Amino acid sequence: MNNSDVISFFKKNPALSLKKIEEEAGIPNYLSKVLKGTVSLNETNLLKLHPILVKYGYKESAVSGAKVIAIANHKGGVAKTTTSVNLAKALQLLGKQVLLVDLDPQGNASQALNFLDDEMPEHHLAHALTFESEKNKNIVDCIYQVEENLDICPTDLSLSPITNELINKRAKGYDRLNKVLYPAKRIYDYIIIDTPPNLDILTANAICACTSVVVTVQPEYSAYRGLNDLFEFVFDEDWQYFNKNISIEGIVYTLVDQRKKIHQEYMQVIREEFARYRVFDTFIRSNVALPEATNAGLDIFTYNKNSNGAIDYMALAKEVDNG
Ligand SMILES: Nc1ncnc2c1ncn2[C@@H]1O[C@H](COP(=O)(O)OP(=O)(O)O)[C@@H](O)[C@H]1O
Ligand SMILES: [Mg+2]
Numbered sequence: 001m002n003n004s005d006v007i008s009f010f011k012k013n014p015a016l017s018l019k020k021i022e023e024e025a026g027i028p029n030y031l032s033k034v035l036k037g038t039v040s041l042n043e044t045n046l047l048k049l050h051p052i053l054v055k056y057g058y059k060e061s062a063v064s065g066a067k068v069i070a071i072a073n074h075k076g077g078v079a080k081t082t083t084s085v086n087l088a089k090a091l092q093l094l095g096k097q098v099l100l101v102d103l104d105p106q107g108n109a110s111q112a113l114n115f116l117d118d119e120m121p122e123h124h125l126a127h128a129l130t131f132e133s134e135k136n137k138n139i140v141d142c143i144y145q146v147e148e149n150l151d152i153c154p155t156d157l158s159l160s161p162i163t164n165e166l167i168n169k170r171a172k173g174y175d176r177l178n179k180v181l182y183p184a185k186r187i188y189d190y191i192i193i194d195t196p197p198n199l200d201i202l203t204a205n206a207i208c209a210c211t212s213v214v215v216t217v218q219p220e221y222s223a224y225r226g227l228n229d230l231f232e233f234v235f236d237e238d239w240q241y242f243n244k245n246i247s248i249e250g251i252v253y254t255l256v257d258q259r260k261k262i263h264q265e266y267m268q269v270i271r272e273e274f275a276r277y278r279v280f281d282t283f284i285r286s287n288v289a290l291p292e293a294t295n296a297g298l299d300i301f302t303y304n305k306n307s308n309g310a311i312d313y314m315a316l317a318k319e320v321d322n323g
Pocket of ligand 2: 080081082104108195
Protein backbone atom coordinates (compact mmCIF):
# COMPACT_ATOMS: atom_id res chain seq x y z
CA MET A 1 0.00 0.00 0.00
CA ASN A 2 1.45 3.36 -0.95
CA ASN A 3 0.34 6.97 -0.73
CA SER A 4 -1.70 6.88 -3.94
CA ASP A 5 -3.45 3.63 -2.87
CA VAL A 6 -4.60 5.51 0.24
CA ILE A 7 -5.85 8.48 -1.77
CA SER A 8 -7.81 6.32 -4.19
CA PHE A 9 -9.28 4.28 -1.30
CA PHE A 10 -10.66 7.43 0.36
CA LYS A 11 -11.95 8.75 -2.98
CA LYS A 12 -13.92 5.52 -3.40
CA ASN A 13 -15.17 5.71 0.21
CA PRO A 14 -16.05 9.39 0.78
CA ALA A 15 -18.27 8.63 3.81
CA LEU A 16 -15.35 7.51 5.97
CA SER A 17 -14.35 9.80 8.83
CA LEU A 18 -10.71 10.86 8.45
CA LYS A 19 -10.53 11.90 12.08
CA LYS A 20 -11.77 8.54 13.34
CA ILE A 21 -9.32 6.66 11.14
CA GLU A 22 -6.42 8.88 12.21
CA GLU A 23 -7.29 8.15 15.82
CA GLU A 24 -7.60 4.42 15.30
CA ALA A 25 -4.30 4.23 13.41
CA GLY A 26 -2.57 6.52 15.90
CA ILE A 27 -1.26 8.84 13.19
CA PRO A 28 -1.21 12.67 13.18
CA ASN A 29 -4.12 14.68 11.99
CA TYR A 30 -3.08 15.15 8.34
CA LEU A 31 -5.11 12.82 6.13
CA SER A 32 -7.03 15.74 4.65
CA LYS A 33 -3.75 17.23 3.45
CA VAL A 34 -2.69 13.84 2.11
CA LEU A 35 -5.92 13.68 0.09
CA LYS A 36 -5.29 17.18 -1.29
CA GLY A 37 -1.81 16.01 -2.30
CA THR A 38 0.06 18.63 -0.29
CA VAL A 39 1.85 16.04 1.89
CA SER A 40 2.60 12.33 1.62
CA LEU A 41 2.32 9.60 4.22
CA ASN A 42 5.66 8.32 5.44
CA GLU A 43 6.46 4.61 5.82
CA THR A 44 5.69 4.49 9.54
CA ASN A 45 2.25 6.01 9.12
CA LEU A 46 1.49 3.85 6.07
CA LEU A 47 2.28 0.80 8.19
CA LYS A 48 0.00 2.04 10.98
CA LEU A 49 -2.78 2.92 8.60
CA HIS A 50 -2.78 -0.34 6.67
CA PRO A 51 -4.57 -2.63 9.18
CA ILE A 52 -7.17 0.05 9.87
CA LEU A 53 -7.97 0.56 6.20
CA VAL A 54 -8.18 -3.21 5.74
CA LYS A 55 -10.81 -3.17 8.50
CA TYR A 56 -12.78 -0.59 6.49
CA GLY A 57 -12.63 -2.69 3.34
CA TYR A 58 -9.29 -1.81 1.76
CA LYS A 59 -8.19 -4.59 -0.59
CA GLU A 60 -4.72 -4.98 -2.02
CA SER A 61 -4.51 -4.37 -5.73
CA ALA A 62 -3.05 -7.12 -7.85
CA VAL A 63 0.16 -5.10 -8.15
CA SER A 64 2.92 -7.03 -6.47
CA GLY A 65 4.53 -5.59 -3.39
CA ALA A 66 8.06 -5.79 -2.03
CA LYS A 67 10.55 -8.19 -3.41
CA VAL A 68 11.31 -10.36 -0.39
CA ILE A 69 14.73 -11.98 -0.48
CA ALA A 70 15.87 -14.60 2.02
CA ILE A 71 19.64 -14.88 2.38
CA ALA A 72 20.21 -18.53 3.16
CA ASN A 73 22.71 -21.30 3.70
CA HIS A 74 22.63 -23.68 6.66
CA LYS A 75 26.40 -23.53 6.89
CA GLY A 76 27.60 -20.89 9.34
CA GLY A 77 30.29 -18.36 8.48
CA VAL A 78 29.48 -18.06 4.77
CA ALA A 79 28.61 -14.35 4.95
CA LYS A 80 24.82 -14.54 5.17
CA THR A 81 24.70 -11.76 7.71
CA THR A 82 27.37 -9.66 6.01
CA THR A 83 25.46 -10.04 2.73
CA SER A 84 22.07 -9.23 4.31
CA VAL A 85 23.31 -6.03 5.89
CA ASN A 86 25.36 -4.75 2.97
CA LEU A 87 22.95 -5.79 0.23
CA ALA A 88 20.19 -3.99 2.14
CA LYS A 89 22.33 -0.86 2.41
CA ALA A 90 23.44 -1.02 -1.25
CA LEU A 91 19.80 -1.24 -2.37
CA GLN A 92 18.99 1.76 -0.19
CA LEU A 93 21.83 3.65 -1.89
CA LEU A 94 20.23 2.74 -5.22
CA GLY A 95 17.16 4.68 -4.06
CA LYS A 96 15.04 1.78 -2.79
CA GLN A 97 13.02 1.57 0.41
CA VAL A 98 14.47 -1.37 2.28
CA LEU A 99 13.56 -3.37 5.37
CA LEU A 100 16.08 -5.77 6.91
CA VAL A 101 14.53 -8.56 8.98
CA ASP A 102 16.85 -10.37 11.38
CA LEU A 103 15.54 -13.92 11.65
CA ASP A 104 18.61 -15.37 13.39
CA PRO A 105 18.25 -15.54 17.20
CA GLN A 106 21.96 -14.76 17.39
CA GLY A 107 21.00 -11.25 16.28
CA ASN A 108 24.19 -10.67 14.29
CA ALA A 109 22.54 -8.48 11.65
CA SER A 110 20.99 -6.36 14.41
CA GLN A 111 24.33 -6.06 16.18
CA ALA A 112 26.04 -5.16 12.90
CA LEU A 113 23.76 -2.10 12.72
CA ASN A 114 24.23 -1.27 16.38
CA PHE A 115 21.04 -2.84 17.74
CA LEU A 116 22.84 -4.53 20.61
CA ASP A 117 21.32 -7.06 23.03
CA ASP A 118 21.56 -4.82 26.07
CA GLU A 119 20.06 -1.84 24.23
CA MET A 120 17.40 -3.75 22.31
CA PRO A 121 14.19 -1.74 21.84
CA GLU A 122 11.23 -3.06 23.81
CA HIS A 123 9.54 -4.70 20.83
CA HIS A 124 11.32 -6.73 18.18
CA LEU A 125 10.74 -9.64 15.80
CA ALA A 126 9.88 -12.13 18.57
CA HIS A 127 6.92 -9.89 19.51
CA ALA A 128 5.67 -9.85 15.94
CA LEU A 129 5.96 -13.63 15.59
CA THR A 130 4.61 -14.84 18.93
CA PHE A 131 1.10 -16.29 19.06
CA GLU A 132 0.69 -15.24 22.69
CA SER A 133 -1.86 -12.47 22.42
CA GLU A 134 -0.68 -10.46 25.44
CA LYS A 135 2.88 -10.28 24.03
CA ASN A 136 2.09 -10.07 20.33
CA LYS A 137 2.69 -6.75 18.53
CA ASN A 138 1.97 -5.59 15.02
CA ILE A 139 5.15 -5.70 12.91
CA VAL A 140 4.79 -1.91 12.62
CA ASP A 141 5.71 -1.60 16.29
CA CYS A 142 8.80 -3.77 15.84
CA ILE A 143 10.43 -1.82 12.98
CA TYR A 144 13.04 0.90 13.54
CA GLN A 145 14.76 3.33 11.24
CA VAL A 146 18.50 2.79 10.70
CA GLU A 147 18.55 5.77 8.38
CA GLU A 148 16.28 7.23 5.75
CA ASN A 149 14.81 4.43 3.58
CA LEU A 150 16.60 1.72 5.54
CA ASP A 151 14.67 0.10 8.40
CA ILE A 152 15.31 -2.95 10.53
CA CYS A 153 13.18 -5.41 12.46
CA PRO A 154 15.83 -6.48 14.97
CA THR A 155 16.20 -9.64 17.01
CA ASP A 156 17.91 -11.06 20.04
CA LEU A 157 18.04 -14.44 21.75
CA SER A 158 14.43 -14.12 22.87
CA LEU A 159 13.52 -15.26 19.34
CA SER A 160 14.80 -18.73 20.26
CA PRO A 161 11.82 -19.93 22.35
CA ILE A 162 9.43 -18.69 19.64
CA THR A 163 10.72 -21.60 17.55
CA ASN A 164 8.76 -24.02 19.80
CA GLU A 165 5.62 -21.93 19.49
CA LEU A 166 5.93 -22.07 15.71
CA ILE A 167 6.48 -25.84 15.71
CA ASN A 168 3.44 -26.39 17.92
CA LYS A 169 1.22 -24.48 15.51
CA ARG A 170 2.03 -26.85 12.62
CA ALA A 171 0.99 -25.36 9.26
CA LYS A 172 0.28 -21.93 10.72
CA GLY A 173 3.74 -21.92 12.25
CA TYR A 174 5.42 -22.17 8.84
CA ASP A 175 3.42 -19.34 7.33
CA ARG A 176 3.77 -17.04 10.35
CA LEU A 177 6.43 -14.63 9.08
CA ASN A 178 4.68 -14.42 5.72
CA LYS A 179 1.44 -13.37 7.41
CA VAL A 180 3.13 -11.02 9.86
CA LEU A 181 5.08 -9.24 7.09
CA TYR A 182 1.97 -8.67 5.03
CA PRO A 183 1.53 -4.92 5.73
CA ALA A 184 5.27 -4.28 5.27
CA LYS A 185 5.21 -5.98 1.88
CA ARG A 186 3.00 -3.20 0.57
CA ILE A 187 5.39 -0.47 1.58
CA TYR A 188 9.00 -1.47 0.97
CA ASP A 189 10.67 -2.13 -2.36
CA TYR A 190 12.86 -4.80 -0.80
CA ILE A 191 12.63 -6.89 2.35
CA ILE A 192 15.89 -8.72 3.06
CA ILE A 193 15.72 -11.61 5.56
CA ASP A 194 18.87 -12.82 7.31
CA THR A 195 18.43 -16.49 8.31
CA PRO A 196 20.04 -18.74 10.94
CA PRO A 197 22.65 -21.40 10.11
CA ASN A 198 20.08 -24.24 10.29
CA LEU A 199 17.41 -25.77 8.14
CA ASP A 200 14.89 -25.24 10.92
CA ILE A 201 11.43 -23.75 11.21
CA LEU A 202 12.79 -20.20 11.24
CA THR A 203 14.52 -20.75 7.91
CA ALA A 204 11.31 -22.44 6.67
CA ASN A 205 9.46 -19.25 7.66
CA ALA A 206 11.88 -17.20 5.58
CA ILE A 207 11.32 -19.53 2.63
CA CYS A 208 7.52 -19.28 2.97
CA ALA A 209 7.67 -15.48 3.24
CA CYS A 210 10.09 -14.75 0.41
CA THR A 211 9.80 -14.25 -3.30
CA SER A 212 13.35 -15.50 -3.89
CA VAL A 213 16.44 -16.85 -2.18
CA VAL A 214 20.01 -15.65 -2.44
CA VAL A 215 22.42 -18.44 -1.49
CA THR A 216 25.80 -17.34 -0.16
CA VAL A 217 28.57 -19.89 -0.71
CA GLN A 218 32.27 -19.91 -0.03
CA PRO A 219 33.63 -21.85 -2.99
CA GLU A 220 35.15 -24.78 -1.11
CA TYR A 221 34.37 -28.48 -0.86
CA SER A 222 32.47 -28.40 2.46
CA ALA A 223 30.14 -25.66 1.24
CA TYR A 224 29.59 -27.31 -2.09
CA ARG A 225 28.60 -30.57 -0.35
CA GLY A 226 25.74 -28.95 1.57
CA LEU A 227 24.15 -27.21 -1.38
CA ASN A 228 21.90 -30.07 -2.49
CA ASP A 229 20.35 -30.26 0.99
CA LEU A 230 19.72 -26.54 0.90
CA PHE A 231 17.94 -26.61 -2.46
CA GLU A 232 15.89 -29.64 -1.38
CA PHE A 233 14.83 -27.71 1.72
CA VAL A 234 13.91 -24.60 -0.27
CA PHE A 235 11.71 -26.64 -2.58
CA ASP A 236 10.31 -28.96 0.14
CA GLU A 237 6.70 -29.69 -0.72
CA ASP A 238 5.58 -29.23 2.88
CA TRP A 239 5.83 -25.48 2.50
CA GLN A 240 5.59 -25.19 -1.26
CA TYR A 241 1.89 -25.14 -0.44
CA PHE A 242 2.34 -21.66 1.09
CA ASN A 243 4.71 -20.35 -1.53
CA LYS A 244 4.30 -21.82 -4.95
CA ASN A 245 6.23 -19.12 -6.73
CA ILE A 246 9.52 -19.26 -4.91
CA SER A 247 12.66 -19.00 -6.99
CA ILE A 248 16.39 -18.98 -6.48
CA GLU A 249 17.49 -15.38 -7.07
CA GLY A 250 21.04 -16.62 -7.41
CA ILE A 251 24.13 -18.10 -5.86
CA VAL A 252 26.74 -15.59 -4.76
CA TYR A 253 30.29 -16.61 -3.95
CA THR A 254 31.59 -15.00 -0.80
CA LEU A 255 34.92 -14.76 1.05
CA VAL A 256 36.64 -15.40 -2.27
CA ASP A 257 40.41 -15.38 -2.46
CA GLN A 258 41.22 -15.41 -6.15
CA ARG A 259 44.80 -16.47 -5.46
CA LYS A 260 43.52 -19.77 -4.05
CA LYS A 261 43.35 -22.42 -6.73
CA ILE A 262 40.69 -24.25 -4.74
CA HIS A 263 38.39 -21.21 -4.92
CA GLN A 264 38.85 -20.90 -8.68
CA GLU A 265 38.12 -24.60 -8.99
CA TYR A 266 34.98 -24.68 -6.86
CA MET A 267 33.54 -21.55 -8.44
CA GLN A 268 33.64 -23.52 -11.68
CA VAL A 269 32.40 -26.82 -10.18
CA ILE A 270 29.37 -25.16 -8.54
CA ARG A 271 28.54 -23.24 -11.71
CA GLU A 272 28.48 -26.50 -13.68
CA GLU A 273 26.76 -28.68 -11.08
CA PHE A 274 24.01 -26.15 -10.36
CA ALA A 275 23.70 -24.82 -13.88
CA ARG A 276 19.90 -24.69 -13.48
CA TYR A 277 20.32 -21.80 -11.04
CA ARG A 278 21.72 -18.38 -11.71
CA VAL A 279 25.19 -17.68 -10.36
CA PHE A 280 25.79 -13.96 -9.99
CA ASP A 281 28.61 -12.51 -12.11
CA THR A 282 29.62 -10.56 -9.04
CA PHE A 283 31.49 -12.43 -6.33
CA ILE A 284 32.42 -11.00 -2.97
CA ARG A 285 36.15 -10.91 -2.40
CA SER A 286 37.67 -11.55 0.98
CA ASN A 287 38.13 -8.09 2.41
CA VAL A 288 39.13 -7.21 5.96
CA ALA A 289 37.12 -3.98 5.82
CA LEU A 290 33.93 -6.10 6.02
CA PRO A 291 34.55 -7.58 9.52
CA GLU A 292 35.99 -4.22 10.57
CA ALA A 293 32.78 -2.46 9.53
CA THR A 294 30.71 -5.03 11.44
CA ASN A 295 32.81 -4.49 14.55
CA ALA A 296 32.26 -0.77 14.23
CA GLY A 297 28.46 -1.29 13.98
CA LEU A 298 28.44 0.12 10.44
CA ASP A 299 27.60 -1.03 6.95
CA ILE A 300 30.56 -1.24 4.58
CA PHE A 301 29.58 1.88 2.60
CA THR A 302 29.53 4.09 5.67
CA TYR A 303 32.72 2.47 6.99
CA ASN A 304 34.76 2.66 3.78
CA LYS A 305 32.98 3.31 0.52
CA ASN A 306 36.16 2.69 -1.50
CA SER A 307 36.83 -0.78 -0.09
CA ASN A 308 36.55 -3.92 -2.22
CA GLY A 309 33.66 -4.95 0.04
CA ALA A 310 31.69 -1.82 -0.85
CA ILE A 311 32.49 -2.17 -4.56
CA ASP A 312 31.44 -5.85 -4.62
CA TYR A 313 28.21 -5.41 -2.67
CA MET A 314 27.17 -2.48 -4.85
CA ALA A 315 27.79 -4.59 -7.97
CA LEU A 316 25.73 -7.41 -6.44
CA ALA A 317 22.86 -5.05 -5.57
CA LYS A 318 22.76 -3.77 -9.16
CA GLU A 319 22.58 -7.34 -10.46
CA VAL A 320 19.77 -8.15 -8.03
CA ASP A 321 17.88 -4.97 -8.87
CA ASN A 322 18.22 -5.47 -12.62
CA GLY A 323 16.62 -8.90 -12.20
N1 LIG B 1 34.07 -10.91 2.14
C1 LIG B 1 34.51 -11.08 3.40
N2 LIG B 1 35.82 -10.85 3.69
C2 LIG B 1 36.29 -11.04 4.94
N3 LIG B 1 35.55 -11.42 5.97
C3 LIG B 1 34.23 -11.65 5.76
C4 LIG B 1 33.65 -11.49 4.47
N4 LIG B 1 32.35 -11.79 4.55
C5 LIG B 1 32.12 -12.12 5.83
N5 LIG B 1 33.25 -12.04 6.55
C6 LIG B 1 33.42 -12.37 7.97
O1 LIG B 1 33.24 -13.77 8.12
C7 LIG B 1 32.54 -14.07 9.32
C8 LIG B 1 31.26 -14.82 9.00
O2 LIG B 1 30.40 -13.96 8.26
P1 LIG B 1 28.85 -13.84 8.58
O3 LIG B 1 28.29 -12.81 7.66
O4 LIG B 1 28.63 -13.65 10.03
O5 LIG B 1 28.39 -15.29 8.13
P2 LIG B 1 27.05 -16.11 8.48
O6 LIG B 1 25.98 -15.13 8.74
O7 LIG B 1 26.80 -16.94 7.25
O8 LIG B 1 27.37 -16.98 9.65
C9 LIG B 1 32.30 -12.73 9.99
O9 LIG B 1 33.32 -12.50 10.91
C10 LIG B 1 32.37 -11.74 8.84
O10 LIG B 1 32.76 -10.45 9.28
MG1 LIG C 1 24.70 -14.90 10.37
